[in-house]
Structure formats: C-alpha cells, structure tokens
Amino acid sequence: MDCWKGAIGHSWIYPTLIICANGFFSTMRPSESFLTPYLTGPDKNLTTEEVTNQIFPVWTYSYLALLFPVFLITDYMRYKPILLLQGISFIVTYLLLLFAHGVLAMQLVEFFYGLATATEVAYYAYIYSVVSTDHYQRVTSYCRSITLVAATVAAVLGQLLVSLADVSYFHLNVITLTSVSLAFVCSFALPMPQKSMFFHRKDVSEPLPAPEKAVPPLGSSRPSSYQEDKGSVSADRASTLEQQADNAKPCNQVLRVLVQLSKDLRDCYSSRKLLYWSLWWALATAGFNQVLNYIQVLWDFRAPSHSSAVYNGAVEAIATFLGSATSMAVGYIQVNWDLPGELALGIFSAMDAGSLFLMHFTDNIWACYAGYLVFKACYMLLITIATFQIAVNLSMERYALMFGFNNFIALLIQTILTVVVVDSKGLGLDISTQFFIYGSYFTFIAGIFLIRSIYTITSTKCRNTNGTGESTDQLQWRQSMMASDSAGGCTS
Structure with a gap:
C-alpha cells in the first residue's frame, strides 16, 4: 500500500488531477456574473x-500592492501554501459578501478578492514543479x-438558476462559497513540491538560460560553492558552519534572486520583438481588466436589474x-506572425475600440451585450498570439x-486609469463616460501598432528593393529570362 501511494504521489497524473479539480472549483463561481445586481439590490442596498x-477600485489597489510580494513568496514557499491561502481568501470573500453590510465591509471584500487574485500565480506555476518537462505541454492545456x-x-x-428557477443572488453566493470551499479542500491533497523556478533551484547563482535555449527548471540541492566550502573544513566544524550558512542563506538567496531577476528582465526586453509584443500585452490587458471590472455596472445602467x-x-x-474558440483557432493558423502580427494587433485593437464606443x-442593452462579445473575442485572439510569440523562445523561468x-x-496602468477615471477622489466619471475613455484608450493602442506595422512593412519592402529600383522578385525574373536567352543562343 505504501509503495502504491508513493508511485501515485510521484506520477504526473495525480497532481494534475488534483490541481485541475482545484482550478475547476475555484473558478466555478456562478454568482460572479451577478455581483453588481446583488450589491445594488435589496440584499446590500448600495448605490451604483x-x-x-x-x-x-479597492480590488485594483490591493491587487497591485500584493502582486509582487506574493509572486516572490509563492516561489519561495513552493506554491502549495499559497494555494491554501488562496482558498482561505476566497472563503473569507464570500462569507463577507453574504453576511456583511455597508461600503467599508464591501471594500474589505474587494481586498480579500484582490489577495485571492494575486495568488492565482501559484495555480499556474505549481504543476511545473511536480511534473517532468515531457508533460509540460499536456498539463498546461489541462490546467x-x-x-x-x-x-x-x-x-x-447562474443564468439558468436565476431565469428558470428564480434563485436569489444570495443563494448563488452560497453555491459559490461551497465551490471555493471544495477548492480549498483539494489544496490539502496536493503533494508538496521539492523545487521551484527561482529560489529552490540547483544553483541560484547561475544565470537563467538565455532566450532561444529553453531548458527545464533545475532540481533542488545546495549551491556548489557551499559543497566546496564544506569539503575544505574539518568534520568537527562542519555542523557549525552549516548552521551559520543556513542562517545567512535566506537573506543572501533573496538578494541573489532579485539581482538575477533584474538581469533576466533586461535581457528579455533587449529583444525588440519581445518588447513590442509585451508593450501591447501590458496596455491591452490593463484596458481589458478595467472593462471586465465595470461591464456589469454599465449593463445595470442600461437595463436596471430591479x-x-x-x-x-x-x-x-x-x-x-x-474567447476559447478564437484562442484555439490560433493554434491551427499557420502564419509567421513576425510581420502581420503587429498589423493584427492594430486592426483588432481598433475593433475593440469600436466595440467600446458602441457600448458608450x-x-x-442588446447592443451592449454584442459589443462586449466582440471585445472579449478580439482580446482573447490577440492575447493568445502574444503569449505564443513571447513564450516560443523563452525558458520556463523567463516565461x-x-x-x-x-x-x-498592466496592473500599474490599470491602477492609474482607476485613480484618474473611476475613483471618487479622482474624476469620478459616470459609467457611460468611462467607457468613452476606454474606447479612446484602445484607439490610442490601435494607432500605435497600426503606425508601427505600416513602418515595418514599408521598411521591409525597401530592404527588398535593389539599387536600381527593382524588387527582388523582379530581379530574379529578369535574371532567369537572360539565362534562358543565353541558353537558347548556345543551342542555335
């Protein structure tokens, strides 16, 4: 029995099943689509x-404040404790949402939801620490x-329960609380990883592999410099030196990791192609998250839920x-996105802008619904292309x-948008005007990449033109005709 449990624990199937169960229950939140009607309805009696x-806005601020420290702590603590923290955060969020009242209590809800959102990095990173690189592609698709x-x-x-069974929004939140509680229980069954991407590697002093040279994450062991030092001391002092090294290790390790991360970021963004794709990623994701955060408010404004x-x-x-259909379609489109990619970013960003202007x-309400469908489909198409273009030549760590x-x-930009456009301490614009601002924002993004793509295409054509003004194809055609004429003269 013990051998059987050990085999299961080391298999890629068991942790994949458990993490997928965790992901399913933590995402299966039927009340989320009806959050604004719930808050502005008789349950909470809050104004729009x-x-x-x-x-x-509290969600945006808490998410920004927690994202970077949670990112480092997640890797240092090897994911599983953070998944447990995510479960606790979701449970507290929905308990407050069910039983607390008032603006301050709902702001606390948004804080804990921001903490739960920040810990999502553990879900996507966990599986890479417990399975071999041979299974990365498969488990990524599953997760x-x-x-x-x-x-x-x-x-x-949620829609069926509200429309057909006349279930209240309160009871939808009860169902959601049950689902996230099941996700929390699943987290306990996950095996504890023995390695992570940055802190628990074979040698944290080694630089991460460069782009175009993807390698699997390294296993966990002591640094080689420590092994050399240990071999040079006598046996009676070894335990003392080891204890001192262990006491100094956490601080030094954090510093080494931070320095290494800064070097890796510099190397990654030195690639102009990766820089432009990342620029679109950050700009568009900020706008996309902002729209998702406030779209229910706009719907409730156009067609009041009461x-x-x-x-x-x-x-x-x-x-x-x-969104999933367009994302899947990208995998079957055989296109080299180096040239048409930036043009696609400009065109589909313009479509996003048009959808937001339509909603403004x-x-x-049906036109608002249609505009949202187009907006989300276009974004999901582009983010999939951007993800592939960025990840194709990066190692897992740099990925x-x-x-x-x-x-x-993206979150930093979104916070600026929230402070200036939404927050009552800023402009505090009404919801319709906000969507005009978001449409203008995506127009700005579209303009950047349309101009950039036109410049790139024009430059490429100029490079393919020789000094006499003939294009490469024209020059090859003329040379082939001259060769055929010469061959004909010889035979005659």
Whole structure:
C-alpha cells in the first residue's frame, strides 16, 4: 500500500488531477456574473456610485500592492501554501459578501478578492514543479482548459438558476462559497513540491538560460560553492558552519534572486520583438481588466436589474466560449506572425475600440451585450498570439518572469486609469463616460501598432528593393529570362 501511494504521489497524473479539480472549483463561481445586481439590490442596498467609485477600485489597489510580494513568496514557499491561502481568501470573500453590510465591509471584500487574485500565480506555476518537462505541454492545456470550462459552467448555471428557477443572488453566493470551499479542500491533497523556478533551484547563482535555449527548471540541492566550502573544513566544524550558512542563506538567496531577476528582465526586453509584443500585452490587458471590472455596472445602467431581466450569465458564457474558440483557432493558423502580427494587433485593437464606443453611445442593452462579445473575442485572439510569440523562445523561468512582469505593468496602468477615471477622489466619471475613455484608450493602442506595422512593412519592402529600383522578385525574373536567352543562343 505504501509503495502504491508513493508511485501515485510521484506520477504526473495525480497532481494534475488534483490541481485541475482545484482550478475547476475555484473558478466555478456562478454568482460572479451577478455581483453588481446583488450589491445594488435589496440584499446590500448600495448605490451604483458607491459600487463604481468607492468599492470596485479597492480590488485594483490591493491587487497591485500584493502582486509582487506574493509572486516572490509563492516561489519561495513552493506554491502549495499559497494555494491554501488562496482558498482561505476566497472563503473569507464570500462569507463577507453574504453576511456583511455597508461600503467599508464591501471594500474589505474587494481586498480579500484582490489577495485571492494575486495568488492565482501559484495555480499556474505549481504543476511545473511536480511534473517532468515531457508533460509540460499536456498539463498546461489541462490546467488552462479546465478554468475555461469552469467559467462557462458557472455562467450558464447562474443564468439558468436565476431565469428558470428564480434563485436569489444570495443563494448563488452560497453555491459559490461551497465551490471555493471544495477548492480549498483539494489544496490539502496536493503533494508538496521539492523545487521551484527561482529560489529552490540547483544553483541560484547561475544565470537563467538565455532566450532561444529553453531548458527545464533545475532540481533542488545546495549551491556548489557551499559543497566546496564544506569539503575544505574539518568534520568537527562542519555542523557549525552549516548552521551559520543556513542562517545567512535566506537573506543572501533573496538578494541573489532579485539581482538575477533584474538581469533576466533586461535581457528579455533587449529583444525588440519581445518588447513590442509585451508593450501591447501590458496596455491591452490593463484596458481589458478595467472593462471586465465595470461591464456589469454599465449593463445595470442600461437595463436596471430591479426592472429588467438580467442575462449577464448567458452573455459571459457566450463570451467565454467565443474567447476559447478564437484562442484555439490560433493554434491551427499557420502564419509567421513576425510581420502581420503587429498589423493584427492594430486592426483588432481598433475593433475593440469600436466595440467600446458602441457600448458608450447606444442605449440598447442588446447592443451592449454584442459589443462586449466582440471585445472579449478580439482580446482573447490577440492575447493568445502574444503569449505564443513571447513564450516560443523563452525558458520556463523567463516565461513565468516575463509574463508576471507584463501583468504587473498592466496592473500599474490599470491602477492609474482607476485613480484618474473611476475613483471618487479622482474624476469620478459616470459609467457611460468611462467607457468613452476606454474606447479612446484602445484607439490610442490601435494607432500605435497600426503606425508601427505600416513602418515595418514599408521598411521591409525597401530592404527588398535593389539599387536600381527593382524588387527582388523582379530581379530574379529578369535574371532567369537572360539565362534562358543565353541558353537558347548556345543551342542555335
């Protein structure tokens, strides 16, 4: 029996099943599509202005404050404790949402939700520390797919319960609390990793592998310099030196890791192609998260939930399905995105801007729903392309580092948008005007990449033109004709 348990514990199947179960239950939150109607309804009796300008901004601020320290702590503590922290954060969030009242209590809800969001990095990083590199591609697809499935199931379930069974928003939150509690229980069953990407490596003083040279994360053991020092001392002093080294190790290790991370970021962003894709990633993700955070407020403004049927769950389910379909389609499109990629970023960002302007200018809730579907599908298409372009030549460590830093920059931009546009201490704009600002923001993004793509295409054509003004294709055609004429003269 012990041997059987050991084999299961070291198999890639067992941790994959458990982490996927954790991801499913933590994402299966049917009440999420109806958060704004719940807060502004009879359960909490909050005004739209309080929800928009005082409560929702707290999530952005707490997420920004917690993201970087949680990122380092997650790697240092090897993921599992952070997954447990995520479960506790979700449970506290929904307990407060169910039983607490008032603006301050709901701001506390947003803080704990920000903590839960910041700890999501542990979910995506955990699996790489317990399976071999041979299974990376498969387990990545499983972990990401299960969250899309869970989000779709949650949205559909929530809509069916509200529309057909007349279930209250309060009881939807009870179902969500049950689901995240099951995710917390699943976290206990996860095996504890023995390595991590940055702190618990074979030698943290070694630089991470350069781009174009992807290698698997290294195992956990003591630094080689320590092994040499240990061999040079006598046996009676070995334990004392080891204890001193262990006491100094955490501080020195953190410093070495931070220095190494800064060097790796500099190397990653020295690639102009990666820099432009990362720029779009940060700008667009900031705008996308801002729209997602306030779209329910706009829907409630166009069609108040107390007097209209609410279809938030159905719209979110369709949007998730379209997003996953467009993401999957990218994998079957055989295109070299080096040249058309930036043009695609400009065109689809312009479509996002048009969708947001539509949501601003129309009073029709169905037009708002349609604009949101287009907006999310376009973003999911582009973020998949950007993810592939950034990750294709990076090692796993730099993959995680660069994506994490891009998201940090996106969150920083989103915080600036929140402070200036949304927060009551800033402009405190109404929800319709906010979406005009977001449409203008995506217009700015589209302009950057359309201009950049036109410049790139023009430069490429100029480089392919010879000094006489002939293009490469024209020159090759003329040379082939001259060769055929010469061959014909010889035979005659």
